[in-house]
Amino acid sequence: MSVEFHCPSCGKKQFSYEPRGRKFEKIVKSCKNCGKEYLDPRCHELAVEGIPQDAFQIGPYLFMLVLGGFIAWRGWYLFGRQQLGTPSGISWLLPSVFLILGILCIIASIVGIIRIKTGGKAKQFDKLMNESRMRMKDTAYVRKLKDLGYPLPQEYLIGLEGGSNEG
Numbered sequence: 001m002s003v004e005f006h007c008p009s010c011g012k013k014q015f016s017y018e019p020r021g022r023k024f025e026k027i028v029k030s031c032k033n034c035g036k037e038y039l040d041p042r043c044h045e046l047a048v049e050g051i052p053q054d055a056f057q058i059g060p061y062l063f064m065l066v067l068g069g070f071i072a073w074r075g076w077y078l079f080g081r082q083q084l085g086t087p088s089g090i091s092w093l094l095p096s097v098f099l100i101l102g103i104l105c106i107i108a109s110i111v112g113i114i115r116i117k118t119g120g121k122a123k124q125f126d127k128l129m130n131e132s133r134m135r136m137k138d139t140a141y142v143r144k145l146k147d148l149g150y151p152l153p154q155e156y157l158i159g160l161e162g163g164s165n166e167g
């Protein structure tokens, strides 16, 4: 499921990541081994790419809520029942794991829905957007993005030409 990312310059492994995961922070990172800079595939500049359309959908949270409920219910159901191939001394273990996992899923999904409904998530994105805008005002950073092959809209390229007096 997770993908390994290696430094494009020296090939040293930098990290493993979930391709579906998204981070909204500085994209340009330095290799721990050779010090050369690269684009972090996990990261996105909100000011350039915009807020992801699915960020405020509650569908995925509802799915997680139902799934969590099902897992918790299975755990509850298994308590006190004979499980094939499980010594009776640890028969509480599997149901407990199910129950805890299910409850954690339920809590996480409810918190997620509340954060969307109350505008907490929108506020967080506002903050991240402002941080991204600040980064994109830094010509040196924008130039690095361009040199490393990050697809920049025309407006940022024009800004680079204007400030490239020192070469």
Ligand SMILES: [Zn+2]
Pocket: 007, 008, 009, 010, 011, 012, 031, 032, 033, 034, 035, 036
């Ligand atoms: Zn490297």
